[in-house]
Amino acid sequence: MAVLIVGAAAMALKSAGPVVAGGRELPLRVLPLVAALAPALLAAFVVTGSFSTGRSVVIDERALGLVAAAVCVWGRAPLLVAVVAAAAVTALARLV
Amino acid sequence: MSSDRPAAGKKAGFAYGVRAALPLCVALVAFGASFGVLARANGFGVMAPIVMSLTTFTGASQFATVSILGDGGGLGAAVVAAILLASRYLPIGLSVAPVLRGSRAARFGQAQLVIDESWAVANRGDGTFDRGTLLGAGVVLYLSWQAGTVAGVFGGNFLGDPRDYGLDAAFPALFFVLLVSQLKSREGAVAALAGAGIALLLVPFTRAGVPIVAASLACFAGWWRR
Numbered sequence: 001m002a003v004l005i006v007g008a009a010a011m012a013l014k015s016a017g018p019v020v021a022g023g024r025e026l027p028l029r030v031l032p033l034v035a036a037l038a039p040a041l042l043a044a045f046v047v048t049g050s051f052s053t054g055r056s057v058v059i060d061e062r063a064l065g066l067v068a069a070a071v072c073v074w075g076r077a078p079l080l081v082a083v084v085a086a087a088a089v090t091a092l093a094r095l096v
Numbered sequence: 097m098s099s100d101r102p103a104a105g106k107k108a109g110f111a112y113g114v115r116a117a118l119p120l121c122v123a124l125v126a127f128g129a130s131f132g133v134l135a136r137a138n139g140f141g142v143m144a145p146i147v148m149s150l151t152t153f154t155g156a157s158q159f160a161t162v163s164i165l166g167d168g169g170g171l172g173a174a175v176v177a178a179i180l181l182a183s184r185y186l187p188i189g190l191s192v193a194p195v196l197r198g199s200r201a202a203r204f205g206q207a208q209l210v211i212d213e214s215w216a217v218a219n220r221g222d223g224t225f226d227r228g229t230l231l232g233a234g235v236v237l238y239l240s241w242q243a244g245t246v247a248g249v250f251g252g253n254f255l256g257d258p259r260d261y262g263l264d265a266a267f268p269a270l271f272f273v274l275l276v277s278q279l280k281s282r283e284g285a286v287a288a289l290a291g292a293g294i295a296l297l298l299v300p301f302t303r304a305g306v307p308i309v310a311a312s313l314a315c316f317a318g319w320w321r322r
Contacts, residue, residue, distance in 0.1 A: 002171050003144045006161050006178040007151030013182050014154075015207035017189030018196040022203035026194050026223070032283065034191045035223035036315035039284040040291030041184070042216060042275040044311030047292045049268030052299045052307075065265030069272050079273050083119040086269030090262030 065090035108218075113232025116217040121240045123266040126258035128244020131158055133253050138166025142249050149245035153238060154211055156181040160304065181305035187312040188215050195227040209234025213267070216274045221284075290314035 026034060050062045065086035072082035128149065135145035140162055152158050157178035164174040189207055192215060196203045210230065214237055218230035247255070258264060278284040291314040298307040 002161050002165055002174045002178075003140075003148045003152075005171075005175050006157055006182075007148060009175070009179050010152040010154055010157055010182045010185070011204075011208060013179075013185040014189050014210055015204045016186060017191070017193040018203040018207040018210075019200055021190065021193040022200075022207075023197040024194060031223040033223070033315050035221065036283055036287035036317070037187060037191055037312055038216075038219045038221065039275060039278040039288035040311055040314035040317075041188070041212075041308070042271045042278065043288035043292035044295035044308050044314075045212060045216075045271040046268045046275060047296050048299065048307055049271065050265070051296065054304070055300050057296060057299050061262070062265045062268065065262060066268060066272060069269035073273055073276050079116065079270065080119040082273045083266045083269045086265045087123070087262035090265035091260065092262075094260065094262065 061090045061093035064093045108226045109228035110232035111228075113214070113217060113226075113229035113234070114236050116229065117214065117233035117236040120213055120266060120270060121236060123258065123263040124237055124240035125244035125247065126255050126261065126263050127155055128241045129248030129251070129255050130253075130258055131155065131162070132245045132248020132250075134159065134166070134248075135162045136249055136252075138162050140166075145249050146242075146245055149242055152178075152182075153208060153241060154182050154185070155241070156305070177303065177305070180303055180309075183305055183309040184212075184312060185210070187309070188212075191215075191223075192218070192225045192230060195225050195230065197227075206231060206234075209238055211237060213237055213270060216271055219274065219278075221278055286317050287314050290317040 046066070050066045051057055051059060053060075068089040069082045069086040072085050077085075131149070132145050135148070136142075145162070148158055148161070160177040160181055161174045164177055165171070188210060192210055196206045198206070211234070214230055214233035215225070217233050218225045218227075220226060275288060279288060291311040294314055295307040295311040298310055302310075
């Protein structure tokens with residue numbers, strides 16, 4: 001039951017925008033809003049993904065992974081390298 | 097890092113999306129498998145977790161549903177938690193609406209391939225999205241998630257905990273790389289700071305999912321000054 005309700009809700013949430021307003025150009029006034037949505041959400045994904053567990057704000061091994069990704073960006077490494085480095089550094093730090 | 101994302105005004109396309117999503121395949125298979133394992137352990141059987149991955153296709157909501165119900169929480173609590181976690185797809189869906197063309201049914205179908213990661217790699221940084229990249233990355237990530245779920249449901253815990261491999265750190269790393277190129281403009285930097293601040297401030301006080309959807313409001317920062 002829950003599976004069906006959650007599935008339907010997720011599908012509805014994802015498709016509401018595209019089904020109602022799909023294929024249409026956005027009004028020029030709204031474009032800066034959408035442009036700013038990306039950095040706002042990306043930054044929120046980064047900080048919640050790296051610095052939170054449940055309802056706690058924490059600094060743990062994932063922070064070192066993020067530093068590794070930052071070093072890769074600074075060194076102009078490709079996306080793949082940055083992602084793998086973050087995972088590897090986090091995994092190694094957890095072993096120690 | 098211009099090679100890491102579609103440039104404004106240029107078509108990056110499906111193949112780019114596939115390539116951009118590859119770094120995350122392993123992580124999605126592993127977390128899909130751990131979802132399958134958790135769902136089985138919590139008494140969901142074989143079909144329910146697979147159907148859930150096929151339809152819901154957003155990991156956080158799926159984990160929340162099976163863990164709350166597995167811990168004896170009510171149907172209402174599980175559904176509310178899952179919907180809060182998926183609520184960010186309302187603004188995300190609106191932002192990609194202009195590039196999803198075709199009939200109502202086609203737009204509905206394409207919208208199901210939108211998850212945080214496919215949305216993030218398809219973002220051109222100017223308020224527009226690359227349709228091919230969105231769909232290419234979406235297909236790869238969708239298939240990885242389904243493969244992982246099936247493996248977890250039938251194969252059990254042979255992959256171990258994805259956290260042992262640091263795979264939970266792969267997602268913020270991807271988002272960070274994609275974020276950096278957005279920080280060159282003043283507006284982008286302001287929105288990022290506001291989004292990160294709102295999210296972190298809300299983490300201790302709200303239910304999971306709320307910090308993210310609230311952070312999307314940061315896109316209004318500076319908008320009225322135009």
